[in-house]
Amino acid sequence: MEKPVQYTVRNYSKGDEVAIAKIFSECFGPTTPRRIIQWYRSHGAHPEDIFVGVIDGKLVSSVEVVFKQLHHGEGVYLKTAGISGVCTDSDYRKRGIVSNLMKLALDYAQQKGVSNASLFTGLDIPAHRIYQRLGFVDITTGRTYIKYIDYPSIFARWLRLLNRSLKDSKIAVRKLEGWEKSVVIQLKEVGTLSFRFRKKRFQRLRKPPKRADIEFSTDLKTYTKIVRGVVQWEDAVNTDKLVVKRGEPAEVEMLKRILNWRWDD
Ligand SMILES: CC(C)(COP(=O)(O)OP(=O)(O)OC[C@H]1O[C@@H](n2cnc3c(N)ncnc32)[C@H](O)[C@@H]1OP(=O)(O)O)[C@@H](O)C(=O)NCCC(=O)NCCS
Numbered sequence: 001m002e003k004p005v006q007y008t009v010r011n012y013s014k015g016d017e018v019a020i021a022k023i024f025s026e027c028f029g030p031t032t033p034r035r036i037i038q039w040y041r042s043h044g045a046h047p048e049d050i051f052v053g054v055i056d057g058k059l060v061s062s063v064e065v066v067f068k069q070l071h072h073g074e075g076v077y078l079k080t081a082g083i084s085g086v087c088t089d090s091d092y093r094k095r096g097i098v099s100n101l102m103k104l105a106l107d108y109a110q111q112k113g114v115s116n117a118s119l120f121t122g123l124d125i126p127a128h129r130i131y132q133r134l135g136f137v138d139i140t141t142g143r144t145y146i147k148y149i150d151y152p153s154i155f156a157r158w159l160r161l162l163n164r165s166l167k168d169s170k171i172a173v174r175k176l177e178g179w180e181k182s183v184v185i186q187l188k189e190v191g192t193l194s195f196r197f198r199k200k201r202f203q204r205l206r207k208p209p210k211r212a213d214i215e216f217s218t219d220l221k222t223y224t225k226i227v228r229g230v231v232q233w234e235d236a237v238n239t240d241k242l243v244v245k246r247g248e249p250a251e252v253e254m255l256k257r258i259l260n261w262r263w264d265d
Pocket of ligand 1: 027028061086087088089092093094095096097098099100120121122125126127129130264
């Protein structure tokens with residue numbers, strides 16, 4: 001059990017966007033204070049809609065309530081308290097901060113006379129346990145489709161994004177320490193893509209290395225679903241949709257985390 005920690009909670013105040021951009025970069029990928037402000041402005045957020053957790057004067061956690069109209073079809077709308085920006089700095093997780101902030105956010109929504117709360121989230125992530133404990137029920141309201149027209153350019157962009165995220169993700173830096181590997185991905189419809197992680201950076205390789213540390217083949221559909229967390233790597237392997245041709249289990253484990261960019265545990 002972690003040592004109990006003293007934290008305080010309060011609403012957003014001007015200037016918090018700097019610390020919020022920092023923790024969001026770690027939780028959701030690179031962002032800047034300016035983009036945070038733009039996002040708040042885009043939906044007319046008020047300071048009292050944003051709850052933050054503070055330890056020793058440092059902002060370490062946030063939850064926001066975004067009041068929205070949910071469309072139920074045929075011109076019927078329902079006002080809902082959307083829960084957004086759920087994030088805690090990786091050094092301060094598992095101390096109950098987000099659970100507490102979410103309870104405050106839900107009480108606040110109730111005081112505002114809203115009958116329900118909703119949130120949209122990636123599939124199969126640890127945060128779901130918190131949501132379920134707080135009474136959220138998983139409802140599938142629709143499906144999202146994506147089609148890649150030029151996957152190699154998306155792959156290159158993905159590697160650039162990972163490098164940007166590494167600047168802010170202490171947890172990823174910690175986990176990747178010493179993992180200097182090369183990876184070859186054979187995608188049926190696209191061809192061979194490869195990268196390596198060296199000197200704390202991801203590098204795209206124009207030519208696949210003669211002997212990669214990890215090599216696997218699959219189709220673009222399965223790969224897309226794995227990266228988006230819709231299909232588990234193990235299920236793809238068990239159904240022969242993904243074949244690992246080379247790679248020690250521990251190295252493959254780390255690759256799976258890189259693909260999802262998920263580091264909670
Ligand atoms: C998900 C996330 C927001 C949780 O934040 P957090 O402040 O660690 O949340 P809590 O401490 O309230 O709860 C986390 C876990 O710690 C446990 N915990 C709470 N207080 C604890 C304590 N004093 N000691 C040990 N464990 C504790 C909780 O029971 C919970 O357990 P669970 O893993 O069974 O759910 C954080 O991990 C995060 O930022 N993840 C990346 C971003 C993300 O996925 N956001 C959600 C997008 S939808």
